[in-house]
Amino acid sequence: MAFKEIVGQKQAIEVLRRAINENKLSQTYLFVGPEGVGKRLTAISFVQALNCKVEPLEGCGECDICKSIEKLSYPDLFYLKPEGQWYKIQQIRDIRKEAYVKPYISNWKVFILDDAHQLRAEGANALLKILEEPPEHTLFILIAYRPELLLPTIISRSQIISFSYLSYDEVWQIIKDKVSEDKLEILVNLSQGSVGKALFWGxxxxxxxxxxxxxxxxxxxxxxxxxxxxxxxxxxxxxxxxxxxxxxxxxxxxxxxxxxxxxxxxxxxxxxxxxxxxxxxxxxxxxxxxxxxxxxxxxxxxxxxxxxxxxxxxxxxxxxxxxxxx
CATH class of the missing domain: 1.20.272 (Zinc Finger, Delta Prime; domain 3)
Structure with missing residues (x-):
């Protein structure tokens, strides 16, 4: 999904757009905010904008590159989640090993760590060693809804992109075609501004x-x-x-x-x-x-x-x- 198709989070998207357009990318971003408000979706769209040939700097969402990124099958995109409740130390070791290999087909090798707050101390310290001196071709996106659990040193080395709760109308617009009409109003009420929460109860x-x-x-x-x-x-x-x-x-x-x-x-x-x-x-x-x-x-x-x-x-x-x- 291209940046322009994302509902809500205009401020976060504008910061990322400006970074791409001005060629002032940070090598580590920390996406923080409530669950289910579009952090992961925005991270994927960010990678599309960095690599799309049809709409450079924005992403079309439709070309082969954009579709492979959306499916997490793009060679220079590495998407990780905790294995179980916590990240395993081997996952971080694998990231460190891969980070020092040059990109296969693009200018950037991007690592997205979803639920990054679920790093134990050993894994967090291992990740910190990469973030302190990242290879110039790497870009890290950490996604966290409980950033207070992250090491302060990781936070300090990241550019923080804040995500907010969505409005009632924004949640309605996003889920209206995904749930039955008889449940729609109740699910929007239950959402508390989070599409993820609305769909969970659906x-x-x-x-x-x-x-x-x-x-x-x-x-x-x-x-x-x-x-x-x-x-x-x-x-x-x-x-x-x-x-x-x-x-x-x-x-x-x-x-x-x-x-x-x-x-x-x-x-x-x-x-x-x-x-x-x-x-x-x-x-x-x-x-x-x-x-x-x-x-x-x-x-x-x-x-x-x-x-x-x-x-x-x-x-x-x-x-x-x-x-x-x-």
Whole structure:
């Protein structure tokens, strides 16, 4: 996809365009910003712009070179992701070896490291040795949505390109032909400005999981003392902290919708319209103060899980406090 076809991220793209047009390329770029907002897509388009013969400096997105870059089969493009949760040290060693070989057919040999924040110390230090004195024909693009996990020395040697959340209309425009019409508005609401997040919840398994979660939330009652534990058991089935955090973000949407219904009883403010009857009914069980408190407690739980708090204890504490207020 050519630069001109990318929806959103105009500022980031303009910085890259200017660097190409003025021949002032950095050898290491760090693309930072939320998940699912176009960092990887922009990195691929950047490589196309560097190599396209049909629309030099911009990329046409249609020629054989652009298509091979999009398919990650271009000889001078190396796209890497962590093998498992973390990058393996051998992956970085392979990069170091390849970096000192001249480009095969173009002027630049480009290495894209997606989820670069998932480098352990050994791998990060090995990568740093290349970035400190990169061969003149190499260009590195590091993509990270948690740049605080990167070595400060890696950050300091990179030109940072910042990506922001997309607008409601931009997400709508991007996904409107990718999801069913009956889910479109809800998925845009769920996106939080991230196309990746919208498409994630649009997947059948995740959509079903969302429905199950909200059903458990409707069953939280003081006269059902085991209901919080049922909800916790449902969450920990995921066995993955990030997936559990995704579900807890839906819980935040739930409290938000209950609170706004409580305050306005106006459907236009409700994000999860497919659960409107349940939201209207459940909102009557809580006070405004309760719902604001539940929102804050859920935020605290998400923060705690990200900081390696005991998962089971965190979830049980959260939903026991909610259940006892029903």
């Amino acid at each position: 997947e059948e398994n995740n959509w079903t999981k969302r429905i199950e979660l909200f059903k458990y939330l409707t069953l939280l009652k003081k006269d059902r003392p085991y209901s919080p534990f049922e909800l916790v058991d449902f969450l920990v089935e995921e066995k993955d902290d990030e997936k559990i955090i995704n579900l807890l973000e839906l819980v935040l949407f739930w409290w938000r919708d209950l609170l706004l219904w409580k305050l306005t009883e106006d459907e236009k403010y409700i994000m999860q319209k497919d659960f409107l009857p349940e939201i209207a009914r459940k909102a009557q069980e809580y006070s405004v103060s309760d719902l604001r408190n539940f929102f804050r407690l859920t935020q605290d739980a998400i923060r705690g899980i990200r900081n390696n708090a005991n998962l089971l204890l965190t979830l049980e504490t959260l939903f026991l406090r909610v259940g006892m207020s029903s």
